[in-house]
Amino acid sequence: MWGGRFAEGPAAVMREINASIPFDKRLWRQDIAGSKAHVAMLGAQGIIAQEDAATISAGLDRVAADYAANGVADDLALEDIHMATESKLAEAIGPVAGRLHTARSRNDQVATDFRLWVRDAIDAVDAGLAALQRALVTRADEHAESVMPGFTHLQAAQPVTLGHHLMAYYEMITRDRSRFADARARMNECPLGAAALAGTGFPIDRQATAQALGFDRPTANSLDSVSDRDFALDYLTSAAQTALHLSRLAEEIVLWASQPFGFVALPDQWSTGSSIMPQKRNPDAAELVRGHSGRIIGCLTSLMITMKGLPLAYSKDMQDDKPPVFEAHDLLALSIAAMTGMVETLTFRTERMRAAAEAGFSTATDLADRLVRVAGVPFREAHHITGAVVKLAESRGVALSDLLLGDLQAIDPRIDVDVQSALSVDASVAARTSEGGTAPVRVRAAIAAARARLGDE
Numbered sequence: 001m002w003g004g005r006f007a008e009g010p011a012a013v014m015r016e017i018n019a020s021i022p023f024d025k026r027l028w029r030q031d032i033a034g035s036k037a038h039v040a041m042l043g044a045q046g047i048i049a050q051e052d053a054a055t056i057s058a059g060l061d062r063v064a065a066d067y068a069a070n071g072v073a074d075d076l077a078l079e080d081i082h083m084a085t086e087s088k089l090a091e092a093i094g095p096v097a098g099r100l101h102t103a104r105s106r107n108d109q110v111a112t113d114f115r116l117w118v119r120d121a122i123d124a125v126d127a128g129l130a131a132l133q134r135a136l137v138t139r140a141d142e143h144a145e146s147v148m149p150g151f152t153h154l155q156a157a158q159p160v161t162l163g164h165h166l167m168a169y170y171e172m173i174t175r176d177r178s179r180f181a182d183a184r185a186r187m188n189e190c191p192l193g194a195a196a197l198a199g200t201g202f203p204i205d206r207q208a209t210a211q212a213l214g215f216d217r218p219t220a221n222s223l224d225s226v227s228d229r230d231f232a233l234d235y236l237t238s239a240a241q242t243a244l245h246l247s248r249l250a251e252e253i254v255l256w257a258s259q260p261f262g263f264v265a266l267p268d269q270w271s272t273g274s275s276i277m278p279q280k281r282n283p284d285a286a287e288l289v290r291g292h293s294g295r296i297i298g299c300l301t302s303l304m305i306t307m308k309g310l311p312l313a314y315s316k317d318m319q320d321d322k323p324p325v326f327e328a329h330d331l332l333a334l335s336i337a338a339m340t341g342m343v344e345t346l347t348f349r350t351e352r353m354r355a356a357a358e359a360g361f362s363t364a365t366d367l368a369d370r371l372v373r374v375a376g377v378p379f380r381e382a383h384h385i386t387g388a389v390v391k392l393a394e395s396r397g398v399a400l401s402d403l404l405l406g407d408l409q410a411i412d413p414r415i416d417v418d419v420q421s422a423l424s425v426d427a428s429v430a431a432r433t434s435e436g437g438t439a440p441v442r443v444r445a446a447i448a449a450a451r452a453r454l455g456d457e
């Protein structure tokens with residue numbers, strides 16, 4: 001298609017290194033849509049005859065039908081999806097196909113196709129994340145009152161509710177979705193019409209093509225239009241951060257499914273066995289979600305490094321933009337689906353969680369708070385007294401709430417009669433009613449707010 005000034009064809013290895021068709025054939029739907037918008041505009045503007053525009057448009061529909069039925073062949077000689085489609089079009093409608101590429105370059109064409117693809121990818125990810133949020137909210141609602149240890153430094157810190165813990169992930173996913181939504185809003189400008197890099201002398205109508213393809217407006221600068229891949233980087237940044245959140249939840253599932261924790265049991269559907277150790281039930285899906293996050297972050301790094309040294313405008317290095325985005329998207333979509341499945345079907349072993357919360361002296365802060373509230377003891381002093389109480393319980397191997405009132409009052413006489421009830425894990429979580437706190441009433445309010453938001457979508 002560009003051989004006019006060449007006497008010889010490319011070397012076989014040149015052909016191989018140059019070709020992007022093995023991966024960019026994934027853009028075929030977007031390539032057809034972009035070409036149809038372009039040719040309709042060329043006809044409307046009188047740049048080509050209306051009749052030729054109609055023939056080309058119908059021909060593109062035939063090519064699309066052929067791709068849908070038979071797939072896109074990996075013909076390295078045709079280099080990429082743009083040339084492959086033009087060549088198919090010529091087979092279908094003859095030499096008039098050659099008028100399609102008027103006032104256009106593959107540089108603005110690929111930038112347009114790829115934006116359209118990333119936009120669709122964002123919509124798919126958003127739907128997946130909404131489903132994951134629904135699963136989290138459903139499970140949180142079941143467990144708004146289930147007590148578990150809350151951790152800092154992975155040491156039992158204060159009791160929390162499992163519903164509260166799950167809703168923390170709901171919040172992370174809310175931010176992830178808003179990051180994708182920002183990326184989508186920012187990228188929704190149409191580069192078509194920038195041509196190779198400088199614009200074109202043909203009287204094109206960029207507003208018309210932008211509108212036909214669902215973009216908010218045309219891009220403002222032709223050089224930027226063909227050399228910008230921020231939209232792909234924004235997608236990868238959002239994907240990397242989402243993957244990071246999924247990885248943290250995956251890590252908790254791995255930890256919680258281990259025997260020493262025993263907080264969750266994964267159903268058969270989401271577990272694998274060992275070929276040598278018959279007792280094993282491995283959380284492979286969670287481990288792979290954790291693992292895939294590393295690869296997704298790698299995809300972001302890969303494209304950043306590809307772009308960082310490129311002068312304006314288009315350079316062929318930019319053809320390498322697609323594999324990391326496709327890879328990240330496939331891994332992310334799979335990770336979201338797997339995480340949703342696990343969250344929906346996990347069995348939470350609430351009796352184990354409760355026992356762990358009771359075992360770790362995790363209500364010590366409640367005793368200190370009570371001394372402040374009931375006896376007016378300054379918090380620093382209350383902290384010290386409570387430390388002595390914990391030491392005693394530890395030396396006797398009992399829970400704080402098992403200590404006798406006499407023992408407690410021997411440490412400090414200001415400890416009151418009702419202290420035992422305040423030291424239960426249920427009383428501890430119920431007391432934490434501050435905004436955003438772990439008390440079941442707060443968790444239920446957070447769930448109701450989340451449901452209203454998810455229901456409004």
Ligand code: ARG
Pocket residue numbers: 020024079080106107110314316318319320
């Ligand atoms: N396959 C190329 C890519 O994906 C299309 C653009 C080619 N442009 C060019 N000037 N050779 O980037």
